[in-house]
Amino acid sequence: MSAYMGVRIADFTQGVAGPMACMLLGDFEAEVVKIEPPGGDRLKDHPGYPAWNRNKTVVTLDLSDPADLARARDLARAADIAVFDHPPGDLEALGLDAASLREGAPHLIHVWMPPYGTQGRWSRLPPRHSLLAAVSGIAFRQGAYGDSPVHLILPLGWYGQAVMAAGAMGAALYERGASGQGQAVTVSGLHGVSEVGGVVMVLDQPRLPRGAPQGASPSYRLYRCGDGEWFFMATLFMPFFRKAIDALGLGAHWETLLLNPGLALEVLEEVFLSQPRRHWLGLLGEAGVPCAPVGDRKAWFAGEAVRHAGLRLEFDDPVRGRVAMPGPPARLSATPASIRALPAAGVLPAWTAPALAAQGEGSRRPLEGVKVLDMGSVIAGALAGAVLANLGAEVIKIESPEGDPFRSDGGPFLACNRGKRGLGLDLKQPGAKDMFLDLVRQSDVVLDNYRFGVRKRLGVDYEALRQVNPRIISCSVNAYGDAGPRAPLPGFDPLLQAEGGMMAAQGGAAEPVLHTIAVNDVATAGVVAFGIISALNARRRTGEGQEVITSLLAQSLTFQLGEVVDYPGRPAAPSGGVDCLGLSAAQRYYECRDGWIALAAETVEEAGALLGALGLDADPREALCAEPEGFLARRLAETLAQLSRDDALARLGQAGVPCAPCVRGYEAYEDGWLAENRVFEAWRHGRLGEAVGVRSYADFSRTPGGFRFPVPDAGEHTRQVLAEFGLDANRIEALLAAGAVFEPAAARSHLRDGGAALFTQ
Secondary structure, rough: OOOOOOOEEEEEEOHHHHHHHHHHHOOOEEEEEEEEEEOOOOOOOOOHHHOOOOOOEEEEEOOOOOHHHHHHHHHHOOEEEEEOOOOHHHHHHHOOHHHHHHOOOOEEEEEEEOOOOOOHHHOOOOHHHHHHHHOOOOOOOOOOOOOOOOHHHHHHHHHHHHHHHHHHHHHHHHHHHHHHEEEEOOOOOOHHHHHHHHOOOOOOOOOOOOOOOOOOOEEEEEOOOOOOOEEEEOEEEHHHHHHHHHHOOOOOHHHHHHHHHHHHHHHHHHHHHOOOOOOOOHHHHOOOOOEEEEEOOHHHHOOOHHHHHOOEEEEEEOOOOOEEEEEEOOOOOOOOOOOOOOOEOOOOOOOOOOOOOOOOOOOOOOOOOOOEEEEOOOOOOHHHHHHHHHHHHHHEEEEEOOOOOOOOOOOOHHOOOOOOOEEOOOOOOOHHHHHHHHHOOOEEEEEOOOOOOOHHHHOOOHHHHHOOOOOEEEEEEOOOOOOOOOOOOOOOOHHHHHHHHHHHHHHHOOOOOOOOHHHHHHHHHHHHHHHHHHHHHHHHHOOEEEEEEEEEEHHHHOOOOHHHOOOOOOOOOOOOOOOEEEEEEEEEEEEEOEEEEEEEEHHHHHHHHHHHHHOOOOHHHHHHHHOOOOHHHHHHHHOOOOOOOHHHHHHHHOOOOOOEEEEEEEEEEEOOOHHHHEEEEEEEEOOOOEEEEEEEEEEEEEOOOOOOOOOOOOOOOOOHHHHHOOOOOOHHHHHHHOEEEEOOOHHHHHHHHHEEEEOOO
């Protein structure tokens, strides 16, 4: 019996985000019926389709036919969750909106996943990820050599939307278990981008640098070797960088290199060009320096690391043959996920609405009352806690005297730690472990991203926790999973970007490119939140807690799920290039007189409209396959360069060409359309003053979430938190005196300026 057994989902979505969100619950045995139009899902021929729609029964309904529309309404009202991804206004016209469907069906959780926003000019565009990346600002967030947006080869915003929606569905089910009531939930493409690329801006701080395609720091960067091969050296924190410098025989120059990043980069580039890659990987690996080769995603998916993790599964498909796809991205020890079947045609089920007893008004927030002891750090662990906090959980950020090694006053750290309160704890001191276990007795979740084996050495592994609280959910994240020779190794996001094929895919035939967005970290954070929420739902039925395990390695597959699916004759996934502007002349970013726009013409009709609107005489079919830097692209670029951005968008929009403005990252905070969709909110940090950050990762009609607290300093709320857990004043004072717990004044000075991290991006 898995976490969502008995939950019935009517999936009316197409493409990537909606189907993948429903897939994640289907992996945990939700019964998912996918409703497709007569022509099928718009991405039915995409290699990712069998993965995004596994474990589903597929039924065809024509919503333009009154009889089929009535069947769709009946199915949705009888479901526990009905999921839609139509643009604004369409559901109301069909009578499939939340208000219409929930009338007479108060149990229903109505989930709307529009590809962009819920209102405004750009929210009715056809679903094209390059347009979402443009209007949200993440196309300009990617590191580049030039001052241009970059076309992201992976649809990161939609993968983020999928994972956020899966977590939101689980949270709504958890709340319904207490209240007996459903509600309307909205998780837009902008919510997905908020989790994937959201960074806090402190108003009186300078703007963050954009970054470089190979990495902005000599300690955290791609390097080319003497044989022309590339690898990534991930020595983000000073101890690792010192190990690298010593291993390279440069220890005598440590101080000089530390104080002169430009010189350090020049020296390291020259050193690494002197020997082949295998030499440097061997030397640095032996010294304990985190590094990884740039590789191909197909080889990664077929390789030993993925096999040890048990994440490559194969199935027989009647059309594609033997299909390999990644397994479920999180492992729950008591209620595991599984892939039971590929998508298969079926008939409408005879569902009847569940009889749920109304239990009053319910919670104020989806995860109201859930207590989380958050020992996560850097991005993957810390951001998971922030997602749970945004959904209403009470999250306590626990730090040692050394602090979160990512701690700083910069935007990325602030974004990963909003909504929490801070507790300073040194588990190595007398009385600390007993006190921690007292907190565990009263908590629901313990979250960490320690290296494999550290939890057990500290005495806080799942077996130790469940001895004091059988209902505890213990979630642990590491780099390479908990099986195989890599399990104990330290790991960072770019190592999985490199070896997992993401860097090679973005760079194409040229050099590899580091994704400025920490793809595997943010993916892991979302999956961790989803896994914990799934375990909470399972506990409501079984009364028992369990262990949740995932890894950066697992997410190196999750956020390129459609790209790694493999079968004989599978078409190649798209690849990019240096400062990639797009895939063809008709699907590309172009510079106008006063800014950039995105074009996303995918059909002959759209390409014809594009050429006609700009007065260009060419074959529309040629435009769809013309090189993004070829003759036709140059003609389009020359024409658009003479127009203002507003003029170009008006002319193209009137002709029916899918297009949108490219918003610069820092401009996003003041963009009118993003404001109209309430993407950001202002808040105040106790020391830093006014700041702006993302508002929410999902919107709930009856139990709204949101951040209740700013970012804590290390140990800022130690006394308050311990008192709330029932510790008396004398015991708190004794723990403070022993150094078992601490307040901000006792934290190391480097916690104020992030000095543990070297040359951060």
